Amino acid sequence: MPHHLNIPDRLGTWILSHRALVLFIFAVITAVTGWGSTRVPIKASILEGLMTNHDRHAAYTAQVRHLGGSSDDMLYIATKEGDELFTAKTLDAIRVAANDMRELPFVARVLSITDVPRFDTTEPTSRLQRAFRNAIRSKLAAGDIDSIPIPKSRLKLIWPESARRGQVDLSKVQSEMKQHPIARRLLSRDGNAQVMLVWLDSSLRHRPSSGVRRQLEAILKSHGLGREESHFAGTLVVQDWMFDEVLRTLQVVLPVTALLVSLLTMWVFHRLSYVFLTLVIAAVAATWSVGITAWIFGEITLLVAAVPALVMVISTADTIHLVSAYVAELVEGKTREVAIQQVFKQVGGACVLTSVTTFVGFMSLLVVPAAAVRHLAIGCAIGVTSALLLALTLVPMALQILNAPPVETRSLLNHWMDRCVGWCQWACLNRPRTVVGFHVVFIALATLGAMQIYYDADLPARFPRKHPLRQSVEFFNDQVFATSTIEIMIETEPNKLLSPELLRGLAEFEHDVRKFREVSDVLSLLDLFRVLDEAIDFQTRDGLPRSQTMAESCVRLAERHAGDAAAMFVSSERGLTRIAIQVPSTRVVQAWEFSKQLIERAEACLPSGTKVEAAGYYPVVGEAVVVVVESQIEGFYLCFACVMAIVSFGVRSIRLSLLAVMPNLLPLVFLGGILGVLFEMVDSDVIGIAIISFGLAVDDTIHFLHRYDIEFSQSGNKRQALEQTFRYTGSAIIRTTVILGVGLLPFGLSDYLSTRLLGSFLVVVLAFAVFGDLLLLPSLVLLFGRKEDGRDHTE
Secondary structure, rough: OOOOOOOOOOHHHHHHOOOOHHHHHHHHHHHHHHHOOOOOOEEEEHHHHHOOOHHHHHHHHHHHHOOOEEEEEEEEEEEEEEHOOOOOOHHHHHHHHHHHHOOOOOOEEEEEEOOOOOOOOOOOHHHHHHHHHHHHHHHHHHHOOOHHHHHHHHHHEEOOHHHHHHHOOHHHHHHOOOOOOHHHHHHHOOOOOHHHEEEEEEEHHHHOOOOOHHHHHHHHHHHOOOOOOOEEOOHHOOOOOOOHHHHHHHHHHHHHHHHHHHHHHHHHHHHHHHHHHHHHHHHHHHHHHHHHHHHHHHHEOOOOOHHHHHHHHHHHHHHHHHHOOOHHHHOOOOOOOHHHHHHHHHHHHHHHHHHHHHHHHHHHHHHOOOOOHHHHHHHHHHHHHHHHHHHHHHHHHHHHHHOOOOOOOOOHHHHHHHHHHHHHHHHHHHHHHHHHHHHHHHHHHHHHOOOOOOOOOOOHHHOOOOOHHHHHHHHHHHHHHOOEEEEEEEEEEOOOOOHHHHHHHHHHHHHOOOOOOOOOOEEHHHHHHHHOOOOOOOOOOOOOOOOOHHHHHHHHHHHOOHHHHHHHEEEOOOOEEEEEEEOOEEEEEEEHHHHHHHHHHHHHHOOOOOEEEEEEEHHHHHHHHHHHHHHHHHHHHHHHHHHHHHHHHHHHOOHHHHHHHHHHHHHHHHHHHHHHHHHHEEEEEEEEHHHHHHHHHHHHHHHHHHHHHHHHHHOOOOHHHHHHHHHHHHHHHHHHHHHHHHHHHHHHHHOOOOHHHHHOOOHHHHHHHHHHHHHHHHHHHHHHOOOOOOOOOOO
């Protein structure tokens, strides 16, 4: 009886008789998609790629536009100079380097220790000086700043121009900097390193690779800075390093993957022509996937860079199954034409089913409301579909003209594959209860471990500990200040921001925030008042202006003489300010949870009616990661239900589809158990790996059950059907898994965790999936499968 998943003979006959037309259509599609993929813009912004609430992102962008830009556009540079830091040569170099940076088109402003004004409060205070201070206080209180004289002697720079250097005591400057509210942040705790703050053009967040880090580093080196070491940190630096890894994936991982797949294909089939066929199908499928994804979205994100290598590995499976089945048919004495027809009809149907389940697995990621994840999902889903179409057309065409692989292969790889299949067959047919019992215990223990998982996302920690980015973040946390910023945006009615009530509420909130052990430092509007208080002494207990008029005068004075600094913390209409809270942790979910505590505390300290919300990269992405993970879990449930339904349809048995549940949960539970036991925190990207692995692992289950359904329909005997299934598909399952696993291993060479997971955890999951399909699944079928009269009483 013909199987209901057989592909019609007429379709195969039409494809083989219209080879020229089919190849021409494929060539046109490849040319168009290849051209389109090279011209589409790449969305490199981490924030936009992970953003799940676009309205909130738009509101945040509008807010920071009123406050001189986003903290995400700030780049932190530290150069360690040792004992040479406070010398004329080094300070001159810092000033010149800062000026050179300002000349770059993408740099908005630069702050270095040579730009900070030094208020010399240690000079003797004469009667004239006291009178001068009193006069300034009076004018500020009256709102009259236009007539305030600012003598140059009161605005000395930390490193004056060359004409006045003889008056500077550098050792005294160094000690004063540690107490200065601004300058202390530009000097390391050990006094051996200086810090430069560089505000960049916000458009750089949208560019695939700005090369900013390299250009700034070249300027530093050209002036002899960073004698001992230099460090770069900030959101754009993370983005820059991520793009480097994308290039490395394309330049190193993809070629290595192609080489390994080629070697293994050659080892299995002993024909160079089949290696070439496999690579052509993979390359064309990858081109189609990236090109069509770019056409759908009009842009692509950095994650799409992983699609070509993934598609190359995944597409190999269909080719291996088709060619392996072709060899098996030849072994039975069938002619080339009959063998091709049987393979296209029967194995082609199984390939369609497996591709549908893999397609569903990737498409389930579309429930995640993040552009980066959706682009990856669409790209991989299109790649799987393209690979299936190409395999079902190009492989039969190739089999017509290529010499068949040797029927008897004596390679060591094939020998051990066959030994493994034989051992699995013996175990499940002779000790099915032992096999099932062992797996039940194993799954129970692994489940206990998986329940200990705590997830988060830590972008710097996704790089190795010795990576320059990790070392830079650790240096700033240990020696300078934390570069992870939580911005608390405070909005009031216009002209209400500088009222004494609100300013003292801000002071109370800032005081409470500094008590949190998670906080490294706090920057706010109050720092401007502290600088002026140090210069003229407000004569108030808390160092704040006495009235709203005086506060307004102070801000206007700061805008006049330090406009950039004032614009960062107060809007021109005096209705919006931000408090930048620096935390050492780079975990985004942890930052989001902490930001909720900060909001509660701010609302308690500030007057009623004040709007408070958290903003900036860390809390916003932290919230997005929570949404992404929850959506991925929902997507996994949807994927699991759909795939099991597809399996049930494909093998015409609800019973068999239910038996397939445990073998496919086995590798996922094992992964969860390892992660829960070995790691304190699991990166959120692991959940995506779980979904991908399930979509791949179920393919072998479908091939096994599809063949078993055919054999059982013919013999009506479970043991005999299983033996024939092992003979027909056992080695092919091992081969595809080995090629998949080895093909994915180059991803483990990446310095970026999300890419490295594909070459480590995913490979382990696929290995355990083989044992689920060749050990546990046959044992369950033998014990609980349909009765041997051929009828399934669950239908």
